[in-house]
Amino acid sequence: MVFNAGKYDVIVIGAGHAGVEAGLAAARMGSKTLMLTLNLDLIAFMPCNPSLGGPAKGIVIREIDALGGAMGQVIDKTHIQMRMLNTGKGPAVQALRAQADKPLYIKEMKRIIENEPNITLKQGMVDELIIEDGVCTGVLTETKAAYYADAVIVTTGTFMRGKVLMGDIEYESGPNNQRVSIKLSENLEDLGFELTRFKTGTPPRVHSDTVDYSKTEIQPGDEKPQAFSFETTEYITDQVPCWLTYTNEFTHQVINDNLTLSSMYSGMKRGTGPRYCPSIEDKIVRFHDKPRHQVFLEPEGRDTEEVYVQGLSTSLPESIQHELVRSVPGLENATIMRPGYAIEYDAVIPTQLWPTLESKKISGLFTAGQINGTSGYEEAAAQGIMAGINAAAKIQQKDAFILDRSQAYIGVLIDDLVTKGTREPYRLLTSRAEYRLLLRHDNADLRLTDIGYELGLIPEERYERFSYKKEQIEAEKDRLRKETIKMTEDVQSILDEAGSTRLKDAAKAYDLLKRPEVTYAHIERMIGANEEIMPEVKEQVEIQVKYEGYIKKANSQVQRMLTLEHKKIPENIDYDAIHSLSSESRERLKSVRPLSVGQASRTAGVTPADVSILAVYIEQGKIARVNEEPISQE
């Protein structure tokens, strides 16, 4: 018997990395939010690698944090080590990465969700969406509970028709042998959604006591305390190292001898896997000249002996996995605790979504996370927070919230998904961002905190601290603009020391800091330190001044991009009425339904000529409206 189980503003299906951010954002924006998940013990579970962040992804975590999301705060409290990557490179590409304590991460995230006043957290399997007149009004669970809401966010990850593959064994399952969601997938298909089949994989985990670490290289965390979140003030100091070892010719022999036993090489047609995260089979086949591949041994937490064998993702039979693992130095006697496997799952083709992540077909229905064809915890969380914000905004009749490609990696991610779609599980890379010099990890707070605050996602106290930081940056830049540095012997010798040329005339501190080899610390020695300001402020001033020329250039490119972005396409546009469009472009435009001429220009298959035609057609609509009155100049 179906029973009415209650009415909410927003329902979130799933409580993985997308689900938790979606739920928290909606709730914090004042929406009464129901979160339904298959297993309350696995909230924000990491079914694959035990790490968060890294290039692009680490910046996304900071962006989520600036919008009031939880990922950064939780990992700051639950990591076993942190490292700043790319420190030898420019500021645009530096990124923080943390090794997570998996069980602790779950515990901490669950605590946050449970303590969020507007969230009701329940265990349950959703079988069906309740649709009335093309609007999603609720969900029906397998226990026949009908929950009603004004918006529903689906964040079911890899659970939809999930199938685990290992050698010739395959069975229906979510990751980590969890229950799989079959009916929801069928339901989406019935509703007219186009689904695709993707694949991903995970390596075996081994028992730490059976690893001989003396044959591996240690990979410690940074000594300098770091954090993702602006909120974090306490740092974890006792860090746990990771270890590095390598495959060798024996490993490769094992794989080559048994390749046909691998699920992915058995000749069966399978879902598409990601190129950036290949299985060890893929690596050996595609790059057979490489004599060895890196294998990182990463503890899954402080209170567990399980060690993640990064680099050995495989769908070989379990028996072969033993051989495979034991061919690696340090793992000669290793015991596998969980074997690796590949997993296939259904994903929604993301061009069926608006940039708000609401589906075009059914109003009030949002999808976020791996269900949209991405991979990675951070990508999922980013979509989750955006879907949560937009669901709440829609109900509260606020403006849609869309970040453009110059504002955030989150904007790049979602624009790519809904405009271009993806043919493999999508991962963020720094090379996907056109304006990465603007999208730095150090300025994520400066880019997005104001927006987060306006949305009601940033607490007052934090916003005050943030505003103070902003003021300090401007004040310090002003000071540098005013301070003149004279050609004293002290100054010249500091310049010598910096490997820079001596001053021939007095110069402003601001201009001197622009020299690549002169650091803020050098300048401080010349003009005296400003004791009041925080280290982050100094860092920010240094970056803004030193790279000013490049930043300006990027900004002018952004301005050009934005003029097209601001040319909006009416939602009710009839592409069939535009006879001059080429048929391919017309089909693409009808399917993607871009919101702006800019988005249209990025749509695959739409030529520049068609973009021009579109612009003319849209203007025609404006002129038609103007024409009802006497013709006037724009």
Place this chain on the structure above:
Amino acid sequence: METDTITAISTALGEGAIGIVRLSGPQAIQTANRLFKGKDLEQVPSHTIHYGHIVDIETNEIIDEVLVSIMHGPKTYTRDDVVEINCHGGVVAVKRTLSAVLKEGARLAEPGEFTKRAFLNGRVDLSQAEAVMDVIRSKTDEAMKVAQHQMDGRLSRLIQQLRQTLIETVAHVEVNIDYPEYDDVEEMSEEMMRTKTKEVHQEIEHLLHVANQGKILREGIRTGIIGRPNVGKSSLLNAIVQETKAIVTDVPGTTRDVIEEYVQVRGVPLRLVDTAGIRETEDIVEKIGVERSRQVLGESDLILLVLNSNEPLTDEDRHLFEAVKDLRVIVLLNKTDLPSKMNMNEVKDLAGDFPVIPTSFIHDQGIEALEDAIQELFFAGEISSGDMTYVSNVRHIRLLEEAKESLEEAMQGLELHMPIDIVQIDVTRTWELLGEIIGDTASDGLINQLFSQFCLGK
């Protein structure tokens, strides 16, 4: 309202009596005014026509004698400010004027863009909307066809090669960024980056150089006729002009004695420069000195050096050889109908690799051999005539120049020891610009390169 100023040749390219270069946009009048010698165009009333000259701002050289129409918006075709520069007909003057306008910052109009602007600014009737879109469609397709057709296969291949070098470099840097622990690739160093950028920079410079030679072909080969008084320079000129009977245009310059004559020799357009001066003045070397004459002559693409074989070599002749030794020269041994009094060994010595052709202009002898030599000189090498139309050509050249600039910014970044990932931003831009030349702007090229070039894990 559009914010930039566009320009294009708006008459059919060919041998019409006049050719019009049109500008439209907020900077149209200012742009034209900077190039115009005559009245201050910013002060003249709307819808008036003015006589004057278009000059090359850098060299102050007169490009053409023109009539300029000034029309203030909104009573214009596009409703923006419009300027029409009426040049002398023929290809050369119109194209050079267009080039000058482009150099001053106007943008080359896309196909159908004037009409599109007219439409967007409400000038064109609503019922014409479809027509406008069709124009864009057909013109763009046509332009693309033309561009593809005209793109020399060799050029296209070379650009693809350069792009490949750049994308490999960029992908290398990207791997260093996205997979910092990936040990298989060494860190891209400044030195590696410098080598690659230099290599590509050189190639682009070479391409521009060749493009420039192509321009020589289109605009005429600047040809100087030199020689001592009375060796037969005038007869040579007359012989060429009469022989070809193909004067394209005759542009009087600022001073009475500078006259340029355009003739076609076996399809090679010659622009005979300063011929009046040669006809009427004394020995150029004697007059202005070896150094200076070398400079003047250096601007020539071809020198016809005339000797009188009826007289022994003089110091003046030797000076002339000295002045032109680095140029492209054809030596004409004239008056061979008279007894030779010249030391031929010395002539051969002085001429070196230059062709030496015995002639007798009065008897029309040797003209054919001269034409052969010219043809060989300009068609044997890398230049083939008519390999690009002007429009796509201008576009290619501009993109190449932009690519070069962008690469130079990258090189400058390297000199300043900027982080490689920042230098790489300019390298990527160069790659994109080169892509625009061959119409390849697919943005996923980099990602594909990344994954095919490297085996990536973590």
